[in-house]
Amino acid sequence: MLERYGHGGDLRTAEETFGFPARQFIDFSSNMNPFGPPDGVRRALVHYAEQIDRYPDPAVRGLRTKLAQLHRVDEQSILIGNGAAELIDLVVRALRPAVTALAYPCFTEYGDAVMKTGGSITPIMLSADNDFVLNSSMIDSEADFYMIGSPNNPTGQLVDPALIMKLLYNGATVVVDEAFMDFVPEEESYTLLREAASHERLFVIRSMTKFYAVPGIRLGYMVGAPHKISELRRLQVPWSVNSLAQEIGEAVLEEKEYASRTMNWLLEERPWLIGKLEALGFRVIPGKVNYLLVRLPDIPGLTAAGLQHEMGRMGILIRDASHFIGLDESYCRFAVKLRHQNEWLLEALDRSLSKFREAATR
Missing domain, CATH: 3.40.640.10 (Type I PLP-dependent aspartate aminotransferase-like (Major domain))
Incomplete structure (x- = not known):
């Protein structure tokens, strides 16, 4: 599991697990400002x-x-x-x-x-x-x-x-x-x-x-x-x-301009990503910040750990939220990132969910 040390953003463990160098991952498991340092x-x-x-x-x-x-x-x-x-x-x-x-x-x-x-x-x-x-x-x-x-x-x-x-x-x-x-x-x-x-x-x-x-x-x-x-x-x-x-x-x-740009981005990107995730069948918890707790679609055999592994094979890291007390294997957490990154997340999620649906019908 990627949360070996209890946190997201563990790129060293991701390297060891999936075999890619750290720079090739898109990390949705940690909740940093996607604009990078000012x-x-x-x-x-x-x-x-x-x-x-x-x-x-x-x-x-x-x-x-x-x-x-x-x-x-x-x-x-x-x-x-x-x-x-x-x-x-x-x-x-x-x-x-x-x-x-x-x-x-x-x-x-x-x-x-x-x-x-x-x-x-x-x-x-x-x-x-x-x-x-x-x-x-x-x-x-x-x-x-x-x-x-x-x-x-x-x-x-x-x-x-x-x-x-x-x-x-x-x-x-x-x-x-x-x-x-x-x-x-x-x-x-x-x-x-x-x-x-x-x-x-x-x-x-x-x-x-x-x-x-x-x-x-x-x-x-x-x-x-x-x-x-x-x-x-x-x-x-x-x-x-x-x-x-x-x-x-x-x-x-x-960095006042940086702060303003960040808030403007989040006000636009967060609801857009929520809508796209809901269209894929996720239930999104309506929080207020730069990450989203979601419940997985009801697909037989689909778990947070399984989805995390499938996404990791495509170079995209997500947080298995089942390790939080009070949540089960049907919960993941995604950071909100820039539009093109969020589009990659959605495309990879769509492909992963399709695989689980196909497996469930065999």
């Missing part, structure tokens, strides 16, 4: 050659200042990390919740972080009948700690901020993973980033690698009350954020 990243790389012999700023002050200005929060409420994954692990390790509520399906690293600290998990099972939307009627738990993805991975669904504020009002601590929030046109209506800057039991985590297509540079940040962020910073590994990541982080925040 021009500022390339300029930062050239400039970085002149300072690679220097230590990075241990306090990441330049990037923290820019993020504070962007989000209109206190610099002391921001902690920069080696990707969102480090910050997920760090906040759980620091707070060590006894019982954590997770709404499944969700990002697997939430549960991994909890188990590493010896905590237990109370599951909230989201329903396909409700398009995997989390609502207040599902919150019936003794947990006092919640980890919530908004937009959720793999469903793409947003969580009503009022629900999270209700959890806080009732005394819970909540970590909201907003790694894909940059792709949401209505971001200001859903983000809780500014609320987190002044609430001691709310933490919001953001990624900088997905929207700006720099996953090889591990970079993310967390917002919380300043005294809580200070406690987390003391537990963070020294030199967690290298100087190249810091420079790239500062550079991409200046």
